[in-house]
Amino acid sequence: MSVQVKTELPQDSSPILAEVVRGQMVESRHHASVAVVDAHGGIVHAWGDVELPIYGRSAIKPLLAIPLVESGAADRFKLGTAEIALATASHNSEPRHVETVTNWLHRVGLGVEDLECGAHWPAHEPAMQAMLRARAEPTRAHNNCSGKHAGFLSTAVHVGEKTKGYIQYEHPVQQRLLGILEQMSGCDLGDVPRGIDGCGIPVIAVPIANTAFAMAQMADPHHLSEARAAACRRVLDAMMADPFMVAGTDRFCTKVMAAIPGKAAIKVGAEGVYCGALPQLGLGICLKVTDGASRAAEVVMGQVLRHLGVIDDAMAETLSATLTPTIKNWAGTPTGQVRPAF
Numbered sequence: 001m002s003v004q005v006k007t008e009l010p011q012d013s014s015p016i017l018a019e020v021v022r023g024q025m026v027e028s029r030h031h032a033s034v035a036v037v038d039a040h041g042g043i044v045h046a047w048g049d050v051e052l053p054i055y056g057r058s059a060i061k062p063l064l065a066i067p068l069v070e071s072g073a074a075d076r077f078k079l080g081t082a083e084i085a086l087a088t089a090s091h092n093s094e095p096r097h098v099e100t101v102t103n104w105l106h107r108v109g110l111g112v113e114d115l116e117c118g119a120h121w122p123a124h125e126p127a128m129q130a131m132l133r134a135r136a137e138p139t140r141a142h143n144n145c146s147g148k149h150a151g152f153l154s155t156a157v158h159v160g161e162k163t164k165g166y167i168q169y170e171h172p173v174q175q176r177l178l179g180i181l182e183q184m185s186g187c188d189l190g191d192v193p194r195g196i197d198g199c200g201i202p203v204i205a206v207p208i209a210n211t212a213f214a215m216a217q218m219a220d221p222h223h224l225s226e227a228r229a230a231a232c233r234r235v236l237d238a239m240m241a242d243p244f245m246v247a248g249t250d251r252f253c254t255k256v257m258a259a260i261p262g263k264a265a266i267k268v269g270a271e272g273v274y275c276g277a278l279p280q281l282g283l284g285i286c287l288k289v290t291d292g293a294s295r296a297a298e299v300v301m302g303q304v305l306r307h308l309g310v311i312d313d314a315m316a317e318t319l320s321a322t323l324t325p326t327i328k329n330w331a332g333t334p335t336g337q338v339r340p341a342f
Contacts, residue, residue: 014048018296022336030296034287037212039220053205059269069231073158084238085245086147092248093122115140145199184214215284219277303340
């Protein structure tokens, strides 16, 4: 029997950059686009459509942490490396994450109830199980974005803005962040697609290459104002000095940054987005996996870092389980692997 299927689905022009192997066959393939850009806006490497507008999601949290430092709020509230790293985090909601954000809010004169990000259970299974045994309910501090929101609130309190409604597009907090994104990406963002992120804040569409440019300006901020440059360095230094606060146990961001100290500040985002700033090379990275798969985004980011020499051969061997993760079934038997395809 022959089956004829006529389809007019749009074709994905981005290349296949990650694939999933099971047994003797490639079972799945992931298309992605990647831009590596320098601080002058030059495209150093590109795969796929780097002019594609994307929502940066949580991958651009380092950029959103700039006002916390630049405004003076971080100094006023005596925030250290842990808090500033947490401001960039999509954390596991492990005890250290939750305790740090809770104590930070108290220092600002606020409480967990002032967070407008909603509550969810920890992504870290042992932490969730411990809460279940204790019959404890998650609070807004358990939200993986609670550190970012604590940073927004701290800046609002410092400059004398109302805190209620700080997640709304029209609020001064979000307008300040919009200005940061425009200045760092080199884009006019007044009339572009926007939506609402998982934690409630606006998401703004920025092309992949411009997002990478924004990260490059963080990595090499010599041409920015003194205050902006200092803020960029402090944010990235905090991420690289305390990578646990950026993600947590068994997370790609944490494991890679811990293995290559001082070389890269990398950040995952939802829907297959990943960003990075490379201070030693003065480069920024942004990638988007077309189908939104996080497993592919991690593998592609790892391969880009390999391609740029940020992860050398020896370190790649040490990180092999992270860079090319094994897939296991429920019995724990290895059944496949996610690997780069470029």
